Every structure is written in structure tokens, then in C-alpha cells.
Amino acid sequence: MAAQEQTDVTIVGAGIVGICCALSLLEKGKTVRLVDKDAPGQGASCGNAGVVSPWSCIPQSVPGLWKKIPGWLLDPEGPVAIRPGYLPKALPWALRFLKSGSAKELPAIARAMAELNRPNVDIYRRHLAGTGHEHLLRDSCYLHIYRDASAADLHDLTWKLRAEHGAPLELLNGDELREIEPCLSTDYKAAVLIKDQARAMAPGRIGTVLADKARALGGAFVQAHVHELRPDEDGWSIMTDKGDFHSPQVVAAAGAWSMRLLAPLGVRVPLEAERGYHVLFRDPGVSLNNSIMEVDAKFVSSSMEMGLRSAGTAEFAGLDAPPNYRRARMLVRQTKRMLPDLNTENTEEWMGARPSLPDSLPCIDEVPGQAGLFTAFGHGHYGLGMAPMTGRIIADLVTQTVPNIDLAPYSSARF
């Protein structure tokens, strides 16, 4: 344990968001203590699909989505599942989620997402520079693949919105698609190609490498469970199972667990654990050159250092329910249909909780009425991509620099 005596900022949560906050704060000359119950870069941050897209600006809730949800819930292989008994708890969140997907709210949400994602590849490259692990982020395209060619329509609302935010898009037919990705099934008749983005070759390792960099820059890491944040005379007490710490400022970056620390302080934010699964094919026998989104089944596949990973599905069951690995085995079957030559022996299953807010935007602010308490959580489906800019904003807020963007969409008081 390397806790410093005098530390300006304690960050609770060493997922990719907390780690990026630490790096940006260290760049600004602040002393930093990262606290996590687990090793750095675990949680949702190690099991994701690895997509890092500067063009990501489409929230999960979009106009017309509600029509698809009943079918998804009834289909055992559908992309959304609610554990029996959890529906009453999930319902208020679900209603807010559907409301945020109105045509009226969409443009502002898209703008706020775009602001957070635009510089992500550049900032990651800067963070990784000099670590010897620069290869963990690879230039990539993002292919959204369709069985029904007529469904790949660049005039569709969401594609138009992406284009408005600068995304370089190209429509491909089936043959053009297989020139780029020869292993895909011939069932796919069209694709939309998003260019100029990146993918993580091992999302968890990016976290550990960047946490090591934070330590090399003087940051401390403490492996401890934080059970309470308490305001004191000159800042915050951070009460943990390994003893208590103090710092003038504290950042809540505890992902899906964040409200366990903030609710007792009167913060009211509808944070839901949107549980996702992945399956890793350790010996896939095929490989992909880009990130691939299977549009109908809504999962993403990508070749990584460890093998080929398919990640997706949204399960609502609360933070503490045990995993239902049938959701991961469903991804095995779906990926095999997409990649007919895939070897499905030697797989590994994983479950993790996306910290999801109904409008697909995170909370990034200093909590009103709680000086020195900052939020950096709620990044939902997009946290790998949004983490670098979140770190920059937090570093600005902590050092009382006015960030160059409108922060109102990320206020923890917006709900």
C-alpha cells in the first residue's frame, strides 16, 4: 500500500474512468490517490467490446425503440433481458430511458455525447505514449453489418445524426464487406463502415498499463473497499476497510456502484447496473480486422490479444445477482452464425455491470452543495470511449479551470 500522507484528490474507483481522471489530475500537478476494492482496470472496464469511437453520439434510447422492446424481451436470444422479480425496480428507470429517446431530446444528447467522445483516440494515444504498450490501441474501422440490405440506410435518423457530427461513413454491399472481413458469413448483404476510429486490443490491460503510468507519475493506489464518504472540516474522509484517508477533494468514479456511496449524501441519480456479458474465443481460428456490430443481435465482436471477443446484451437484475452465463452462451451461438468457421472450443465467459443512466450521458460535476465532491460515473455503454475526456473535465473542475464545453448535460442534478 502506497498511500501518501498529503493527497490533494482521492479517486474512488480505478476503472478506466478513475484511471483517466488520475492521469489528467497528475498532468495538472495534483497529488492523487486511487482507491479500488479490486486491482485497477477491472470492473466493466476489462470486459468491454473495445470500441473507441470519436464519432459515438447515438444514445441507447432512440425514437421508435419502444416498439422493438417487447419482441426482444420475449425472445430468449434477444439483446435485452429482465430477471423475473426485478421488473418493478427496473420500471422507473426504463420509463425515463424511453422518455429520453424522443426526437426532441435526441439532438442535445447526441451533441453532449459527441463532445465527450471526439478526442478519445488522441488522448489515449497521449496517455499510452512512452509506456511501451502503445499497440494496445489500434487504428480501426467500425462495421455495422446487416442481413437485410434495405435496412442499411444512411438516410436513417441515427446515421444522419452521426454524419452531422462528422463521422466518415460508407455504405458497402455484401461483396465489399467480405473483401474487408473475409470470415463473415455470406448471409450479410450490406454494412455501414465508420472510418477513422480505434479499438482496444485488451481493454483490461489498457487499464493496468495506464494505472502503472499513474503510479510512475507519483499517484498512489490503495486496494481497499470504501464504505463511506464523509465531509469533514477541510475536505473529505474516505472510510475504508483498510483504514481511513483524508483529502480536500474526492472523485466518485465507482462505476455502477457509485450510488452506494453517494445516496447517503443526498445525491439522487437513477443509476442502473446494465449487466453485459462477453465470450472470449481463445483459439478462434478466424480473425476480424475491425470492430463488428451485428445490428440485429446487437453485439460487438473484435479480435483482441487474448482471442476473439463477442460482447453485448443488457440484463437488468441489480448489482448483486449472480451472473446468468446462458446470456454469454447465447453469444457463442450468435457469433458462430456470423463467423461460420469459428472454433467454439476453449471459451471464457464474463459478466460486468455498465453504469447506466437513462439518457446515456454520465454525471461529471462537482455535486451542488457538496464542495470538493466530484462525480465521474454513469458512462453506460460508452465508458471506454468517454473516459479520457471525462478525466480532462474532472481535472479542470478540480483545479477550477473553466472547461471549454457546456457541462449542463452532465450535471448530477439533472434528474
Ligand SMILES: Cc1cc2nc3c(=O)[nH]c(=O)nc-3n(C[C@H](O)[C@H](O)[C@H](O)COP(=O)(O)OP(=O)(O)OC[C@H]3O[C@@H](n4cnc5c(N)ncnc54)[C@H](O)[C@@H]3O)c2cc1C
Ligand atoms: C459487455 C460490455 C461491452 C462494452 N463495450 C464498450 C465499448 O466497446 N466501448 C465503450 O466505450 N464502452 C463499452 N462498454 C462500457 C464500458 O466498459 C463502461 O462504461 C466503463 O468500463 C465504465 O468504467 P468505470 O470506470 O466507470 O466503471 P468500472 O470499470 O466498473 O470501474 C468501477 C470501479 O469502482 C470500483 N468500486 C466500486 N465501488 C467501490 C467501493 N465502494 N470501494 C472501492 N472500489 C469500488 C470497482 O471495483 C471498479 O473497479 C461496455 C460495457 C460492457 C459491459
